[in-house]
Amino acid sequence: MYQPLLSYIERHSTTPLSGEDIELIQSKFTPKKIRKGQYILQDGEICRSTAFIVKGAMRQYTVDDKGMEHIIQLAIENWWADDRESFLTDTPSRYYIDAWENTDVLVLKKTDYYEHLIHIPAMMEMIKVLDERHAYANHKRLHSALNDTAEQRYFNLISTRPEFIQRFPQYLIASYLGVAKETLSRLRSSN
Amino acid sequence: MYQPLLSYIERHSTTPLSGEDIELIQSKFTPKKIRKGQYILQDGEICRSTAFIVKGAMRQYTVDDKGMEHIIQLAIENWWADDRESFLTDTPSRYYIDAWENTDVLVLKKTDYYEHLIHIPAMMEMIKVLDERHAYANHKRLHSALNDTAEQRYFNLISTRPEFIQRFPQYLIASYLGVAKETLSRLRSSN
DNA sequence: CGCGGGTTTGATGATGCTCAAGCCCGGTGG
């Protein structure tokens, strides 16, 4: 159960985990099963924990004033599910996060994070690396959203995240890309 | 000269700067004047330093295959100018960064950063806070780019970054928003 | 067999881009 998380941490840091580190991690991350459709965060709530996905798939989205869902993020094995802004600033989230498949996660409460895990060097290093990557990955996605056509963005996604295409239905991919599902359908058939 | 930087650091961290910290910072950040139009980074170069803007305005952009410039970031006083991805990964940048006005910056070389400043707690804390903010600010901008109309994005910018509107000509703002300059012009006149 | 979620297809219209021309205004030189 914990193996994916532990190796994930070590893969993203230079310092290895000590035996105590591992014990601490195992005591603070609690396993949880999320059934398909079940929420771990809803609009208006403050995000007080983060979840590492061991197996399964989740999605994060907003609902606009017209009741339309907009996918912000799709996440599968070895990803984190949370609303970073809400988590860090203790402000209510405007997002929903729910399970798209039955999902196994390891949940870490914010309080445990700050009181205990912050003392594990590999953990801190990993988080820093992730924040950095996250920042410039987003930057690229942003730049692509502003300047590329729907078609370019789709092919971009195919080459960078082929797993997503396998894993999620087309209309979620469309929403993730910010295009109408019909548009994505036409894109695909015309090429 | 150093005051804006020092108070910037303290504003973004909980630990104060010691006297030695301040001396170290002053010895590693070197002041530099950048004339309007002068580059601090060009496409193909590896970004080996970061610059804190004390006074002035800069812009970061790409040039696409058709020779069109796309503004990806505008920066004024109390901002950092660099290509984070290139800086962190030692890979060639695809961006240009140049001065839009005559600009005073404090330049920090990557090597100095890693060898010395990494030992200043307030500095590390500041960087972490910035990365976090940066990440979710980009996330918002991304979401807005995907789901909002050009008009909404423009009004968004007016309310979050009114300084930009004052400081940069309209056609740069348009590019930053990812719309044609004509479109932005029409938007403004129709409201 | 029929139902339902997901995808496709078609028609129509809005949004925003491109190209082209004109305008405004501050700066420069005659």
Add this chain to the structure above:
DNA sequence: CCACCGGGCTTGAGCATCATCAAACCCGCG
């Protein structure tokens, strides 16, 4: 002091892209 120039902003017409609405289709499943 005025004419001209140039950078930036505006205006217009036509067109491409993409959203929207509506209907049909596909296919696995009860």
